[in-house]
Amino acid sequence: MTTTSIGLPLSLEFFPPKTDEGVTKLADVRQQLYALKPEFCSVTYGAGGSTQDGTLQTVQAILREGQAAAPHFSCIGASKASIRDKLAQFKAEGIHRIVALRGDLPSGYGGFGEFRYASDLVAFIREETGSHFHIEVGAYPEMHPQARSPQEDLKAFVTKVKAGANSAITQMFFNTDAYFRFVDEAFALGVDIPIVPGIMPITNSSGIIRFADNCGAEIPRWMRLRLQSFGDDTASIKAFGLEVITDLCDQLRTAGVPALHFYTMNQSAAVMEICKRLGSA
Ligand code: FAD
Numbered sequence: 001m002t003t004t005s006i007g008l009p010l011s012l013e014f015f016p017p018k019t020d021e022g023v024t025k026l027a028d029v030r031q032q033l034y035a036l037k038p039e040f041c042s043v044t045y046g047a048g049g050s051t052q053d054g055t056l057q058t059v060q061a062i063l064r065e066g067q068a069a070a071p072h073f074s075c076i077g078a079s080k081a082s083i084r085d086k087l088a089q090f091k092a093e094g095i096h097r098i099v100a101l102r103g104d105l106p107s108g109y110g111g112f113g114e115f116r117y118a119s120d121l122v123a124f125i126r127e128e129t130g131s132h133f134h135i136e137v138g139a140y141p142e143m144h145p146q147a148r149s150p151q152e153d154l155k156a157f158v159t160k161v162k163a164g165a166n167s168a169i170t171q172m173f174f175n176t177d178a179y180f181r182f183v184d185e186a187f188a189l190g191v192d193i194p195i196v197p198g199i200m201p202i203t204n205s206s207g208i209i210r211f212a213d214n215c216g217a218e219i220p221r222w223m224r225l226r227l228q229s230f231g232d233d234t235a236s237i238k239a240f241g242l243e244v245i246t247d248l249c250d251q252l253r254t255a256g257v258p259a260l261h262f263y264t265m266n267q268s269a270a271v272m273e274i275c276k277r278l279g280s281a
Helices: 021-035 052-064 080-092 118-129 150-162 177-186 205-215 221-229 234-256 270-277
Strands: 010-014 041-043 069-074 098-103 134-139 167-172 196-197 260-263
Touching: 021 052, 021 270, 041 052, 052 069, 069 080, 069 260, 080 177, 080 270, 098 118, 118 134, 118 150, 118 221, 134 150, 150 177, 167 177, 167 260, 177 196, 196 234, 205 221, 234 260, 234 270
Parallel strands: 010 041, 010 260, 041 069, 069 098, 098 134, 134 167, 167 196, 196 260
Antiparallel strands: none
8 A cells, every 4th residue: 555645644535527618627636636656536426327437538638648547337227237238347447446436316216226235236346357456345434324333334345345336435424433433343243354544625615514414424513513604715615624534534544544535526635635634744
C-alpha cells in the first residue's frame, strides 16, 4: 500500500458524469486529486441498469491516466450470465479490483434476479475468476437500514467477508464509536480484512442531512444543529465541514485505521483541503 502525505493509504470514489461537460470537469478534478497518490479510484454503478456504461467509461479513463481503478458492481436484478459477461469484460479491460455490492433496485424494477445478497456475488466472482480480482465489499457501522438487527447485519457482513472479500469500505459515518465497535465485533467473529472508513466531506447542509438520513448514518445532534443554524451561509457550512471532517479523519488515523476512502462527490476542493490539513497536523 502507498503511504501518502497524510500518513495513510487513501482511495477516492467518483460517480459517472451524465453530460460531456461533467466528463471534462471530472477529468480535471481527477488530475488535481491524483496529487494525493490514491491507492485506487472507484466509480459507482447504478443498480438495475442506469449509469453502467458510464461506470466503465470512467474506469477506462482512470486506467488510461495510469491509476488503479475499481468499478462498483451490483448484482440485484442481474442474471448469472450477465454477471459472467461483465466479469469477462472487466478482465479484458485490465481491471483487477471490484467493489462488489448487492445494490438497491430502482422503484418499479422487476424481480431480484439470480443473486439475493452481496455475499452471493462475492462467492460467484471467486468461483468464476479465482483470485484475479481484489474484492471490496460495503460495511455499515451503524447497521444497514434494511437489516433486522445490528447482530444480523454483522453476521451478514461476516458471511460476505468469508465468501472471499479482500477488504471493506464503510458507509459514511460521523460517530467513531460506532465504527470502532463494529470493527472490534467483526474481528471477534474472525474477520481479518481491512475495514476502511468511508469519509464524506461536508460541503452543504441540506444535502448531507438528507443523504445521511437515507443511508442510516447518524448526524450527531450538535452537528445537525450547527449545520441548520448556518442557514444559507455556505462559507460557514464549508468551514465547519472542513473542521469536523478533518478532526474525524485525524481521530481515525490516530486510532490506526488501515486507510481512508473519500466519497469525493466529483469535487476536489474539500478532499484536497482535508488532506492538506491532515498532512500538516
Ligand atoms: P448486502 O451485504 O447484501 O446487505 C444488504 C442487506 O441484506 C443488509 O440489510 C444485510 O443485513 C442483509 N443480508 C445480507 N446477507 C444476508 C443473509 N445471508 N441473510 C439475511 N440478511 C442478509 N449502491 C449502488 O447502487 N451503487 C454503488 O455504486 C454503491 N456503492 C456503494 C459503496 C459503498 C462503500 C457502500 C457502503 C454502499 C454502496 N452502495 C451502492 C449502496 C449499497 O448498494 C446499498 O447499501 C445496498 O442496499 C446494500 O448493498 P450491500 O452490498 O451492502 O448488500
